[in-house]
Amino acid sequence: MPAGLAPEYVAVDIETTGLDASSDRIIEIGAVRFSREGVIDRFQTLVRPGVPIPPGIRLMTSIRDEDVLDAPPPAQAVSQFAVFAGGRPLVGHNVAFDLGFLMEAGAPMPGPSLDTYELASVLLPTSDRLDLASLASALGVELVDHHRALPDAEATAEVMRALLDRIDALSSRALRDLAALAARAQWALAPLFEEALAARSGEAPQAALAAPGTLGRPAPDPLPPPLQLGAHDEPRLVDDEDVERLFAEAGRSPDLLPRFEARSGQAAMARAVAANVAHAGHLAVEAGTGTGKSLAYLLPALLHALRNDDRVVVSTQTLNLQEQLAARDLPATAALVERAEGAAPGTLRTTVLKGRANYLCLERWTQSMESTDEITPAEARVLGRVAVWLDGTERGEVSELYLRNDERPSWRALSADSNDCLARRCAFVREGTCFLQRARAEAAAAHVVIVNHALLLANAASDDQVLPPFHHLVVDEAHRLEAVATNQFSGAVGVPELNAIVEEAGTTGRASASLAGALRTAAMLDPMPLSPLAGLAALADDVATAAARVEARVPDLEAALLGYIEEFAERDDEPRVSITPGRRAQPLWGDVEEAALHAELAVDELARRLDHAREAVEAQPTDGPALDGLRAGLARTREEAALAASTLREAVQRADPEQIVWLSADARGPRVRVAPLDVGPRLTDELYARRDSVLATSATLTSGGSFDYSVRGIGLFEPDTLDVGSPFDYRRAALVLAVEDIPEPEAPGYAMAAHDVLAAATRAADGRTLSLFTSHGGVRSAADALRGRLSVDDIAVLAHDVDGGPARLLRSLATRPRSLVLGTASFWEGVDVRGPALSLLAVARLPFPVPTDPIHAARAGQYEDPFAEYTLPQAVLRFRQGFGRLIRSAEDRGVFLVLDRRVLSRDYGSTFLDALPDCERLVVPASGVPGAIADWLDPPDA
Numbered sequence: 001m002p003a004g005l006a007p008e009y010v011a012v013d014i015e016t017t018g019l020d021a022s023s024d025r026i027i028e029i030g031a032v033r034f035s036r037e038g039v040i041d042r043f044q045t046l047v048r049p050g051v052p053i054p055p056g057i058r059l060m061t062s063i064r065d066e067d068v069l070d071a072p073p074p075a076q077a078v079s080q081f082a083v084f085a086g087g088r089p090l091v092g093h094n095v096a097f098d099l100g101f102l103m104e105a106g107a108p109m110p111g112p113s114l115d116t117y118e119l120a121s122v123l124l125p126t127s128d129r130l131d132l133a134s135l136a137s138a139l140g141v142e143l144v145d146h147h148r149a150l151p152d153a154e155a156t157a158e159v160m161r162a163l164l165d166r167i168d169a170l171s172s173r174a175l176r177d178l179a180a181l182a183a184r185a186q187w188a189l190a191p192l193f194e195e196a197l198a199a200r201s202g203e204a205p206q207a208a209l210a211a212p213g214t215l216g217r218p219a220p221d222p223l224p225p226p227l228q229l230g231a232h233d234e235p236r237l238v239d240d241e242d243v244e245r246l247f248a249e250a251g252r253s254p255d256l257l258p259r260f261e262a263r264s265g266q267a268a269m270a271r272a273v274a275a276n277v278a279h280a281g282h283l284a285v286e287a288g289t290g291t292g293k294s295l296a297y298l299l300p301a302l303l304h305a306l307r308n309d310d311r312v313v314v315s316t317q318t319l320n321l322q323e324q325l326a327a328r329d330l331p332a333t334a335a336l337v338e339r340a341e342g343a344a345p346g347t348l349r350t351t352v353l354k355g356r357a358n359y360l361c362l363e364r365w366t367q368s369m370e371s372t373d374e375i376t377p378a379e380a381r382v383l384g385r386v387a388v389w390l391d392g393t394e395r396g397e398v399s400e401l402y403l404r405n406d407e408r409p410s411w412r413a414l415s416a417d418s419n420d421c422l423a424r425r426c427a428f429v430r431e432g433t434c435f436l437q438r439a440r441a442e443a444a445a446a447h448v449v450i451v452n453h454a455l456l457l458a459n460a461a462s463d464d465q466v467l468p469p470f471h472h473l474v475v476d477e478a479h480r481l482e483a484v485a486t487n488q489f490s491g492a493v494g495v496p497e498l499n500a501i502v503e504e505a506g507t508t509g510r511a512s513a514s515l516a517g518a519l520r521t522a523a524m525l526d527p528m529p530l531s532p533l534a535g536l537a538a539l540a541d542d543v544a545t546a547a548a549r550v551e552a553r554v555p556d557l558e559a560a561l562l563g564y565i566e567e568f569a570e571r572d573d574e575p576r577v578s579i580t581p582g583r584r585a586q587p588l589w590g591d592v593e594e595a596a597l598h599a600e601l602a603v604d605e606l607a608r609r610l611d612h613a614r615e616a617v618e619a620q621p622t623d624g625p626a627l628d629g630l631r632a633g634l635a636r637t638r639e640e641a642a643l644a645a646s647t648l649r650e651a652v653q654r655a656d657p658e659q660i661v662w663l664s665a666d667a668r669g670p671r672v673r674v675a676p677l678d679v680g681p682r683l684t685d686e687l688y689a690r691r692d693s694v695l696a697t698s699a700t701l702t703s704g705g706s707f708d709y710s711v712r713g714i715g716l717f718e719p720d721t722l723d724v725g726s727p728f729d730y731r732r733a734a735l736v737l738a739v740e741d742i743p744e745p746e747a748p749g750y751a752m753a754a755h756d757v758l759a760a761a762t763r764a765a766d767g768r769t770l771s772l773f774t775s776h777g778g779v780r781s782a783a784d785a786l787r788g789r790l791s792v793d794d795i796a797v798l799a800h801d802v803d804g805g806p807a808r809l810l811r812s813l814a815t816r817p818r819s820l821v822l823g824t825a826s827f828w829e830g831v832d833v834r835g836p837a838l839s840l841l842a843v844a845r846l847p848f849p850v851p852t853d854p855i856h857a858a859r860a861g862q863y864e865d866p867f868a869e870y871t872l873p874q875a876v877l878r879f880r881q882g883f884g885r886l887i888r889s890a891e892d893r894g895v896f897l898v899l900d901r902r903v904l905s906r907d908y909g910s911t912f913l914d915a916l917p918d919c920e921r922l923v924v925p926a927s928g929v930p931g932a933i934a935d936w937l938d939p940p941d942a
């Protein structure tokens with residue numbers, strides 16, 4: 001019997017005056033009684049809320065106050081609905097919302113309820129849009145008159161029927177996993193999976209889980225052989241004539257590059273890249289928006305790789321660019337080069353390699369499914385999503401899955417983040433099904449490997465042990481490399497980190513779910529007194545004792561750090577203290593040194609005990625998932641402990657002038673932090689030294705027409721440089737608008753004046769606005785000030801981290817242009833909204849770095865004129881990156897509104913404006929902003 005064939009369900013949807021069931025009211029109820037065979041009956045009623053319907057709700061639902069005057073009051077309406085539902089299971093999309101309002105209005109406590117959002121999040125594991133409209137579209141369900149209760153209830157019923165069909169189509173392995181997870185979590189969805197599993201009783205009996213190494217998946221293809229670098233005695237160089245021939249082929253290949261057009265800047269960049277690869281060295285290229293820089297470097301690099309069996313690594317920072325390269329640019333360019341050279345399709349091999357934590361560990365997955373421990377419904381939802389996804393994934397990459405931020409910890413428990421996992425050769429590695437193993441084998445066989453900056457730097461820090469050997473490096477989005485390297489080469493240790501290590505290792509009082517507890521459990525796997533496993537019990541005691549010593553040192557370290565921060569922090573709202581040579585001479589620093597030394601020695605001892613235990617487990621003659629998992633856990637926690645000890649030693653005990661040290665505190669406790677004073681030399685030595693050629697490229701590498709600031713920051717050695725301007729006609733496309741009578745940002749009244757101008761500007765642009773801020777506080781303040789003001793104009797105000805993350809807010813702007821998006825740091829770059837959906841870009845403040853930031857303050861201190869030589873170039877680059885979000889194609893037209901009067905009133909202001917392309921510029925009073933925007937976006941002679 002198919003899943004859910006026998007029962008009847010009631011799909012319900014309500015429309016309300018707001019989102020809070022305790023203060024808002026129902027204005028409409030719609031419901032559908034249905035079964036697997038179709039709709040049985042319908043119910044609909046308007047509801048008299050007793051309060052005015054807000055303007056935004058009227059616009060969304062078309063329900064007006066006069067429509068509900070004669071409708072039943074809430075208590076009567078929900079009573080009628082309860083009679084219609086008749087105790088049947090209720091189905092809703094985010095059903096808890098509907099139930100909250102129904103029960104607040106007096107509906108009896110409902111029976112079972114099923115959430116189509118929750119079910120869809122499991123059965124459609126790769127879908128990142130699960131609102132009702134998107135889900136209906138994905139499942140082929142028609143949704144008309146959205147945001148009216150009955151049509152939405154009808155769509156919900158059809159979505160539920162489609163999801164039940166999806167359950168029927170699951171593999172037996174996935175269905176058994178879901179049923180087991182639902183039982184462990186006492187999940188509301190459990191009956192659906194149990195019923196579907198029971199319906200398959202006629203199938204041949206199978207184990208609840210496939211044997212390790214199979215999981216019911218088809219046998220994998222053999223691992224590809226590695227690329228043999230340097231197979232040619234004499235390299236075949238790529239010259240200008242080759243580049244010209246490749247671009248000519250591009251013009252003849254609309255099947256590969258349908259929008260290709262010859263661009264002089266692109267060709268100049270390609271010639272420079274070819275010469276750099278041929279003759280070795282470092283090259284920095286600023287390629288303005290629209291240049292087509294990826295094609296400019298891929299064409300010569302791929303031709304060189306094909307001719308010489310050589311490998312090129314391309315590193316990016318943003319996921320958007322990585323996906324663009326992997327899905328579009330790289331396959332098309334590889335096919336073009338093969339065509340031009342007469343090579344067979346597929347001769348050029350390309351791949352994307354990510355950090356190990358991006359790949360599912362099948363060993364950990366198997367262990368999680370073998371467990372019988374209770375889990376929460378939220379944990380079951382993530383594990384269930386993985387169970388379904390396993391039927392279809394080929395690469396096992398987390399990027400394929402939809403995971404919210406609060407679900408990420410569940411993934412980390414399943415990911416392949418143990419440094420020795422491939423060396424241990426678990427059952428999945430031996431069989432060749434390990435996702436990480438296969439990804440690395442593909443990289444070793446590829447001519448071009450795409451990575452991100454973090455993985456590139458991890459390879460540099462590990463002496464080239466992460467990536468396969470390569471001679472040529474392309475760093476795209478190179479303006480981000482210094483910041484990523486700073487983060488990669490930095491460290492932090494304090495109360496939160498030490499407590500986590502103690503928890504993982506296990507003291508004598510908390511050992512049951514710890515490594516010490518796992519060692520004791522392993523010791524009992526063989527009850528014979530002289531068993532090799534028996535010695536693990538003593539090692540468990542050693543680990544627990546060492547962990548207890550660390551735990552005993554944490555309070556002293558916490559007290560010393562907090563005491564120092566309280567004494568020297570300049571601001572109460574910013575508990576942070578830079579540790580300078582003068583600060584190390586203060587008497588209180590001796591307390592920090594003593595407490596840190598005792599903690600360091602205790603953590604170092606714990607790391608040694610963990611390593612001894614790992615070696616003992618490694619030496620066991622027996623094997624299996626339990627011991628493999630224990631070995632991985634010991635190795636992981638040992639590495640964390642060793643790093644904590646090293647960070648304490650480097651930051652506190654050694655006064656290294658090449659390191660920046662500071663103390664900080666938050667709700668979790670105080671920390672010691674350390675970062676390199678200058679990452680450039682380390683990048684030169686560890687990243688570039690083994691490469692024949694290095695290309696660093698970005699749309700923003702120059703400040704004041706010079707590459708010096710960027711070149712020093714990313715450590716290029718005497719590079720050739722090339723500045724390729726954008727092909728866009730900015731005088732036609734962009735208006736730079738500065739406001740002359742607004743207060744400066746630190747002056748009284750600035751926020752109110754800026755909000756007034758931004759509101760008027762957004763109205764003039766009919767929404768279609770992105771406003772960039774330098775702090776989350778600025779975003780929240782603007783959102784609070786503008787939501788109500790703009791709602792009367794049907795303009796939605798969407799704030800970063802309040803209404804969603806960048807991807808969600810930008811998607812909303814593209815699909816509902818009557819919006820104002822308020823964004824912080826991540827919106828200053830990587831945003832690519834083309835066309836009129838983004839017509840106004842506002843900058844609230846010039847993006848100067850925070851002067852009290854320890855890293856910025858220490859690095860600025862190296863210059864004779866810190867502001868002019870370091871702070872200002874950094875801010876100008878950021879300003880240019882922000883501007884680059886506005887004009888994304890030759891057809892775009894927009895306004896760049898600067899709400900910081902310092903571009904006009906300060907001597908340095910012209911540096912910002914002069915750094916922009918040659919645009920139309922206008923200085924107006926605040927009252928003139930709306931008219932200027934309207935005239936530019938809709939000129940009278942258009």
